[in-house]
Amino acid sequence: MKKYFLVSGILLITATSFCQEKKERVEIPSAAEVAFKKSYPAATKTKWSKEGSDFEVNFINGKNEMAAVYSSNGELKETEIEIExxxxxxxxxxxxxxxxxxxxxEAAKITKANGEIxxxxxxxxxxxxxxxxxxxxxxxxx
Structure with a gap:
């Protein structure tokens, strides 16, 4: 009976570990991170993700939910601010x-680097x- 519980436990743990979703850690280029921190020094709750060849950061700036997209060399591509x-x-x-x-x-206003809205x-x-x-x-x- 002990073997049955032991085997069942091992199978359960193994099955659970395979079913868990693995989150990829995004390696943020330092130039993008530096540019972001310079533009938004008071930003909180930052979360970075990969967007094609660029990097998107979602964050809170004051009372605004925002996002910004940077190239790997720190060039700002666009900003997005949540609106009603x-x-x-x-x-x-x-x-x-x-x-x-x-x-x-939900709605947002997107401003491209060239000023396009x-x-x-x-x-x-x-x-x-x-x-x-x-x-x-x-x-x-x-």
Missing amino acids: PTALPAGVTTYVKEHYKTTIK NYEAEVNKKDLLFDKNGKFIKEQKD
Whole structure:
């Protein structure tokens, strides 16, 4: 009987260890980290991830939920700040109502390094991107 419990225990531990999701540690280039800390010295709750060949950091800046994307050499590519869905251009809400027949869960204003403004609306676990006037650009999986 003891062998049965011992074998069962070993199998359970082995199965559990295989089922656990392994989180990859993202190695952040020092240039990106230095640039971020220089731009946002008071940022809290930072979480870095890889975005293609770039690095995205999600963080809190004051009362704002934000994100910034940096290249490996520390060049800022874009910033994103969470906004209320009611702050989106009217064209965004019209498009969502016509094409998705639902409400916008979350919204953000994206500012590219060149000053270009885009908006993002999360709908049905998808991110919809719009230009500064609210014209639809593309849909991407969240």
